[in-house]
Amino acid sequence: MTHALPGYLCPEDGTRADVRTAPWCCPVCAGPWDLDFTPDPASALEPSAGPNSLWRYAAALPLPGAFSVSLAEGNTPMVPLAERVHAKLDYLMPTLSFKDRGAVMLAEVARRLAPRRVVADSSGNAGAAVAAYCARAGLSCEVFVPEGTSERKTGRIRAHGAAVRVVPGGREAAAEAARAAADGAGVFYASHVFNPYFLHGTKTYVYEIWEAMSGRLPEALVVPVGNGTLLLGAALAVEELGRRGVRAPALIAVQAEAVAPLASAFAAGAQDAEPVAQLPTLAEGIAIPAPPRARQILAAVRASGGTFLTVPDDRLREAQADLARRGLSVEPTAAACWAAVGPLSPTDPLQGRTAVLPLCGAGPK
Structure with a gap:
């Protein structure tokens, strides 16, 4: 059974877009998206009956149907x-x-959209998290990092099978490079900032x-x-x-x-x-x-x-x-x-x- 994904909603100008075809940012104001989703407060929320991961809150999450991506994240003491x-x-x-809390959601969305590749930008924890969850989901992943990023950090990303793209300049330069790649066909931008x-x-x-x-x-x-x-x-x-x-x-x-x-x-x-x-x-x-x-x-x-x-x-x-x-x-x-x-x-x-x-x-x- 196919379940529709909640769509994007721009908090600044009200623009709406389908997740399957939307650009990575609002095409009107170029700002980050929100999600057109509100959990039903009348729905049963019984986390103790759910899995030992953040998917125990499925009733409050915007991904209907069965999930398949997880590393037993969440439930931290x-x-x-x-x-x-x-x-x-x-x-x-x-x-x-x-960052695993958001990365698992992005990987599950990407798995359902089936892009040719996933791109992200990060100089640290977000890159490692997206790389790990893409590996778990069987997705091809590229992470753009600024020059000077330590080998300790890039090594963690590469260990999960992701490609590391070193970009001349600072953190914003890496983000711009990732966004340029995200404009290509068949690419999902796993942005921890722009994707709601x-x-x-x-x-x-x-x-x-x-x-x-x-x-x-x-x-x-x-x-x-x-x-x-x-x-x-x-x-x-x-x-x-x-x-x-x-x-x-x-x-x-x-x-x-x-x-x-x-x-x-x-x-x-x-x-x-x-x-x-x-x-x-x-x-x-x-x-x-x-x-x-x-x-x-x-x-x-x-x-x-x-x-x-x-x-x-x-x-x-x-x-x-x-x-x-x-x-x-x-x-x-x-x-x-x-x-x-x-x-x-x-x-x-x-x-x-x-x-x-x-x-x-x-x-x-």
């Missing part, structure tokens, strides 16, 4: 960090980062918290933000669970002090973010100078009653070391939230609220 703060260990995913199916994968992070907390959510969700894929997924889940009567938490977004266009825009009361310089920071994973979904991220944080926090590199380094002393080995970006709200913070941004933060990427791999 939560551990206490402080009296009212828990960490969710998303670095225990199959490819060692939360990725966001519907990351929203399972919050569904798992809801399940672990017996049908509740904490008073705050603290999330690292660069392109905002985890935060926007969290916002989707909060909205969907709200229709089921679950009280919504505040979204607290964390950026690196060196590259913080969203935090600056939030503080200025702006609806969109101006691009900033690409300065060096330990938190490479969230150092995004011009996030394509800036307007959506800012709106989601404001609507939740949340805020933005920034952390300098010295506190990031200290937080990473503090987590390691607690038995949790994570990459610097994954320490950003603990640096922002943990004991190293000069203030108490949580103000006694219960909170969950993600440790979203493993340390030395």
Whole structure:
């Protein structure tokens, strides 16, 4: 039986498109797509009866029918960090980062569309995740990376059978090369920024918290933000669970002090973010100078009653070391939230609220 895939919807101008024939971005404004999909709040959501993966939330996911792509991703544990703060260990995913949540969705969509090849752009975790799930799905995959990307990272991508295309220039140059390739016939662009199916994968992070907390959510969700894929997924889940009567938490977004266009825009009361310089920071994973979904991220944080926090590199380094002393080995970006709200913070941004933060990427791999 063939099941139709929910179509794309542009959040800026309302343009709609069929997933099977749509370009990778809105043809009117060139912005990222949203998905024309809302789960039925009356449908039964019984994750304990589902598989030991994020597919246990099938009733809330936009992929009808049977799925076949999985590496038993999701269902990651939560551990206490402080009296009212828990960490969710998303670095225990199959490819060692939360990006698996979105990558498995993109691979399943691509499997159903049967393209000649899948292309992606990444300098790290997203590339490894897309390569792994394409391998699982039997799809040909190419990942475009900026020059200077370490052999450690490209080696992880190649190990899954994906081709690595090194592009002269920085991260944006690699993205432009991937998008040029995506315009070709028979190509699926597995973009963790522009493709909304990725966001519907990351929203399972919050569904798992809801399940672990017996049908509740904490008073705050603290999330690292660069392109905002985890935060926007969290916002989707909060909205969907709200229709089921679950009280919504505040979204607290964390950026690196060196590259913080969203935090600056939030503080200025702006609806969109101006691009900033690409300065060096330990938190490479969230150092995004011009996030394509800036307007959506800012709106989601404001609507939740949340805020933005920034952390300098010295506190990031200290937080990473503090987590390691607690038995949790994570990459610097994954320490950003603990640096922002943990004991190293000069203030108490949580103000006694219960909170969950993600440790979203493993340390030395």
